[in-house]
Amino acid sequence: MTSIIEKRLSLHKLLANQQEANNALQSRITQLQALANIGTATHMIAHEINNLLTPLASYAALALNNPDDKLLIEKALHKAVRNCNRASKIMESMLAMANGRTQEKKNTLLISLVEEIFTCLCRDFAKDGITVEIRIPEDLTVWAVPVQIQQVLMNLILNARDAMLPRGGTLTIKAAEGPDAVVIEVTDTGYGIEAADLENIFESFFTTKTDKNSTSQYSGSGLGLAFCKKIIDAHDGSISVESRPARGTTFKITLPKS
């Protein structure tokens, strides 16, 4: 008898330990996903910074070779100032999203969060044939940890982009306020999700983006949506999806007002 009780106790203890280890791993995954997002963004940023530096360097070289051309020198200086300002703006949003900033919930203007994501991604979506439509009221606020909601939206935006490459399409981000909640929708006109996959997409490590069949430059980690769900759950909200293969996908987030 005692031995059964003892065995039970030790099993309980084992379970508690495993649970603790599991929780630690989960929070590690959350941190890693945030870093993976930054990694993806970095790829685009490197490209964009290069686009800013190349013309700056050629103008400067040209100006050095033509010390008497006042107009040219002025133009080169203007270009240098403008492109440097843009580069530091990109870096600022990167740093803000990578760490820093408070992890506390507060009322935040949604439109500013979204605008900052695009500054951070900085890739001109139009260059990929993607039209971005943002329909968010200027004064709409969400009750959330700002940087976390940015990570969620960034995941959805990058997935939408992947789904529309290389053909292009339209990415729409809409938001509206109800009596108790704010509803945010991210819609793309991409390749959509097969019915069989729909129930798995929020699982950690589920990805259809393998090196072989991916249209994106990166193969998938399968952590993006799992991370989104985790964050939205922590905000007492919900996230759902509707998709039609070859037509497109809408992710809908509902965030309670307080």
Ligand SMILES: Nc1ncnc2c1ncn2[C@@H]1O[C@H](COP(=O)(O)OP(=O)(O)O)[C@@H](O)[C@H]1O
């Ligand atoms: N907007 C979308 N359009 C089509 N498929 C999508 C979309 N968003 C997510 N998916 C599917 O869900 C899977 C999991 O997404 P995610 O968790 O972000 O991982 P990853 O992007 O690394 O593959 C993707 O591999 C893809 O199959």
Ligand SMILES: [Mg+2]
């Ligand atoms: Mg993803």
